[in-house]
Amino acid sequence: MDPQKFTLAGPLVYAIAAVGPGIGIGLIFAAYVSGVARQPEANNILRPIAFLGFALVEILALIGLVFAFL
Amino acid sequence: MSSTIVAMAHTADPGFVPPGIGDFNYPPIFPGTAVEWVTKPLLASVLAAVLVFVFFTVGARKRALVPGRFQFAVESTYTFIRNGVARDVIGHGFEKYVPFLVTVFAFIAVNNLFGIIPLIQFPTLARFGFPLMLAICSWLVYLGIGIRRAGFFGYFKSVMFPPGLPVFIYPLLAPIELLQVLVVRPFSLALRLTANMFAGHILLLLFTLGGTYMLTNENLVLKVLAPFSLAGAIGLTSFEAFIEVLQAYIFTLLTALYIAEAMSEEH
Numbered sequence: 249m250d251p252q253k254f255t256l257a258g259p260l261v262y263a264i265a266a267v268g269p270g271i272g273i274g275l276i277f278a279a280y281v282s283g284v285a286r287q288p289e290a291n292n293i294l295r296p297i298a299f300l301g302f303a304l305v306e307i308l309a310l311i312g313l314v315f316a317f318l
Numbered sequence: 319m320s321s322t323i324v325a326m327a328h329t330a331d332p333g334f335v336p337p338g339i340g341d342f343n344y345p346p347i348f349p350g351t352a353v354e355w356v357t358k359p360l361l362a363s364v365l366a367a368v369l370v371f372v373f374f375t376v377g378a379r380k381r382a383l384v385p386g387r388f389q390f391a392v393e394s395t396y397t398f399i400r401n402g403v404a405r406d407v408i409g410h411g412f413e414k415y416v417p418f419l420v421t422v423f424a425f426i427a428v429n430n431l432f433g434i435i436p437l438i439q440f441p442t443l444a445r446f447g448f449p450l451m452l453a454i455c456s457w458l459v460y461l462g463i464g465i466r467r468a469g470f471f472g473y474f475k476s477v478m479f480p481p482g483l484p485v486f487i488y489p490l491l492a493p494i495e496l497l498q499v500l501v502v503r504p505f506s507l508a509l510r511l512t513a514n515m516f517a518g519h520i521l522l523l524l525f526t527l528g529g530t531y532m533l534t535n536e537n538l539v540l541k542v543l544a545p546f547s548l549a550g551a552i553g554l555t556s557f558e559a560f561i562e563v564l565q566a567y568i569f570t571l572l573t574a575l576y577i578a579e580a581m582s583e584e585h
Contacts, residue, residue, distance in 0.1 A: 296406060296571055303568045307506050310513035317339055317516075 258316035265312020272305040334531050337523035342444055342516070363442045366428040370421065399423050399570060407574040408581065415577055418459060422452065423570040426511070430562030433519055434555050441515035441562065446508065453508040456573040461499075464580035473580075507572060514565050518558045525551035 280298035284291050344357040377392025385393055399420045404412040426443065433441030443449045464473040477499050478492040529547035532540040 292402070292406070296403070299564075299568055299571060300575065303510060303572060307510050310510055310517075313513050313517055314509065 262309075262312050262316040265315070266309050269305050269309035272308075273302055276301045276305065334528065337520055337527060341523060342519070344440075358438075359440060359442045359445050359448070362432050362438055362440060363429060363448060365438075366425060366432065366442065369428055370424045373424070374420075395424065396420055403567075403570050403574050407571065408578045411581065415459075415574070419570050419574055422456065422573060423566050426452065426569055427563055427566035430515060430566060431559065433515060433522075433562060434558050441519055443511050444515035444519050446512045449508040449511040450504075452511075452569070453504040456507065456576065457504040459573070460576040460580040463577055467581065503576060507569060511565055511569055514561060518554075518561055521554055522551060522558060525554060 276298055280294055283294050344359060346354045347356050347358065347361070348354060374392060374396075377389050380386075380389060382389060396416075400416050403423075404416045404419050408415060429442040429448070432438040433444075443452075461473075464477070467473065468476055474496070478495050479488060480491075480495075483491065525547050529544050529551060532544035532547060535541065
């Protein structure tokens with residue numbers, strides 16, 4: 249891509265790609281928060297699981313970001 | 319004639335140029351010499367390696383029973399990865415992999431934090447080559463563990479044909495699982511790190527460059543709004559600090575998970 253030229257196509261690609269992971273990450277952390285709220289001592293068990301799910305969902309948005317710049 | 323057009327193009331205000339991929343390409347520090355490949359990100363990554371080495375060597379030298387401040391910082395970094403990642407994820411027999419995981423975490427965290435440290439202000443891992451090599455390191459480690467446990471064919475058989483599934487699933491599942499272990503995992507590890515650092519750096523550049531542009535513009539409305547953009551840049555800097563450490567944690571967590579999966583008998 250020409251670095252000097254700014255088009256709307258790239259940002260739109262990322263905007264569409266961010267919808268699904270946005271919902272997904274929201275669901276993951278909602279479940280994590282309510283889990284910790286119910287059982288605070290389970291925090292250490294839940295944290296790696298929550299961040300693992302976060303990482304696996306986030307990669308979809310990041311692939312969209314990469315395609316937006318290609 | 320053509321030179322005047324070029325001069326006019328340079329003097330005319332081109333408007334705001336948003337930051338892009340070009341901001342990640344640094345010129346060589348010693349142009350025209352044999353070491354032309356030396357650039358700022360390369361030096362920064364070498365500095366990160368030295369810093370990590372000094373941090374852990376000096377911190378582990380005294381081994382006082384009642385740790386001082388510095389020793390406490392070193393030990394809590396080590397304990398965080400040892401207990402929070404290695405022990406909880408890998409489980410039995412995790413001790414062997416603690417040094418690798420701690421090194422990976424510290425190296426990535428320092429490299430990422432370079433993104434907000436003044437004078438360096440470039441997250442080294444935003445260049446795809448650096449995280450790709452790190453991902454290949456953990457790729458080699460988990461493949462090596464799996465192959466050593468079950469043998470070459472045994473390992474790939476356990477990856478491609480996990481027991482307890484109906485037979486007609488295997489033609490679908492086997493290629494997906496093989497691709498997952500061989501290609502998708504290292505690339506997603508590297509891509510996650512690169513894209514995060516890239517996006518964070520672009521965001522900071524956008525707010526600071528945009529704020530500077532608005533401040534130097536003649537338009538009074540833009541001048542008044544410029545401090546908000548610059549304040550946003552300051553706020554985002556601390557957000558970036560959080561993201562940078564979080565990404566180092568996630569890389570380590572996923573590496574530990576892949577090691578644990580390669581170590582376990584069942585898939």
